[in-house]
Amino acid sequence: MSLARAEDKLKEFFYYVSASAARWLSDAYDALKRFYESGDARLDLMTSTRMAIKDSLVRACEERVIDIDMAMHLFGDIMMYYGSYLSRIVVDADINAFTSFLEEVIRNLRLHSRYAEWARKSWEGAMEIIRMVFKI
Amino acid sequence: MSAVEAREKLKEFIKMIGAAPKDVLVDIIRLFEKFWEDTSYRVELMGLIRNAVRSSIADVFNDKRYRVGVALALYDDFVSAYYARYSDIVNKGDIGAFMVFLDKAIEVLKSEDEYREIVEDIWIDLQEMLKEVLGR
Numbered sequence: 575m576s577l578a579r580a581e582d583k584l585k586e587f588f589y590y591v592s593a594s595a596a597r598w599l600s601d602a603y604d605a606l607k608r609f610y611e612s613g614d615a616r617l618d619l620m621t622s623t624r625m626a627i628k629d630s631l632v633r634a635c636e637e638r639v640i641d642i643d644m645a646m647h648l649f650g651d652i653m654m655y656y657g658s659y660l661s662r663i664v665v666d667a668d669i670n671a672f673t674s675f676l677e678e679v680i681r682n683l684r685l686h687s688r689y690a691e692w693a694r695k696s697w698e699g700a701m702e703i704i705r706m707v708f709k710i
Numbered sequence: 711m712s713a714v715e716a717r718e719k720l721k722e723f724i725k726m727i728g729a730a731p732k733d734v735l736v737d738i739i740r741l742f743e744k745f746w747e748d749t750s751y752r753v754e755l756m757g758l759i760r761n762a763v764r765s766s767i768a769d770v771f772n773d774k775r776y777r778v779g780v781a782l783a784l785y786d787d788f789v790s791a792y793y794a795r796y797s798d799i800v801n802k803g804d805i806g807a808f809m810v811f812l813d814k815a816i817e818v819l820k821s822e823d824e825y826r827e828i829v830e831d832i833w834i835d836l837q838e839m840l841k842e843v844l845g846r
Contacts, residue, residue: 628782635778642778643768646785650764653786657793 576669582607583676587623590683593696597621609669616664619672620656627634627652627679630693639692648689652682716743716805721840723812724821728832729769730762732839737838738762745805752800756792763788763815770828780822787818 584606588599602680631645640648655678662671684690720742723736738758744751764785771781791814798807820826 586759600779624786627785632779635775641768642772642781643764644773645778645782646764646768649782649785650760650789652791653789657789657796 576673577606577609578618578671580609580673580676581672587676587680587696588626589628590680590690590693591630593633594626596630597653598626602626606672610667613667616667620660620663623676624653624656624678625654627683630696633696634659634689634692639688640686644686644689648686650658653678655679669710679702713805716745716809719809719812724814724836725815725833725836726826727762727766728829728836729766731765732836734758734762735836736839745808746803747769749803752803756796756800760789760792763819765818766829767825768774768826777824780824783819784822784825787821788815791815791818 584602592599601622605615605622608615609619628649631640631649634640635642635645638699656677659671659675659678662668663675667672683693713813718808720739724738741751741755741758745755759811767781767785767788771777791811794814795807798804799811819829
């Protein structure tokens, strides 16, 4: 049940970072499926999640949606949550912590309306990639 | 670990974040003098350092939007070093951990040629200001 909730939250997260390289989304999805297998799988999950956020912010900046300072501000705030949840997720295999972490990431990304609006448009263009990732 | 050594390391670090606002750099130096007094000062010091690094990187890369990937990667590496020692620094007041963090942060920031060259130019003007603040 918790894993299903995390998967739903991951899909919602993808909505906000869909401009990032498809491989990070794909890697994150695969790693979530292996969440209870090993610490390495959970670390992979967190790394690909972080890379997806970074990639998307870089794209948003390159497309002049946000400036470098805002990109770094957003990234820094998100990394604060990343740091505080990392141990519970990777060491304790706490799936609810992962869901909470994603909620904080989404909340932060949504706070910036220009970024959120841009993400919505990117999402429309990224549907094919998402379908491929989720095999739907 | 002596306070003198730590102060020298901080000075070396300040050299690498010279593009941050000058008043923030001064505040960092002043707060460092209260490192051993209370947790709240260390929290404030670390918060200021994080913001100063973000400002410095953003300032250097702000007119080079195509380099945002480099800027975010640099900040990402810094943030990893930051959170790796954060608890020991803030909760335990461990000056050794603070020195290790500064060493790592300096190494990270120095690794990017374009960033390093710009902040090293700024350093020339900063030296006089630091002499006044440090009283020597």
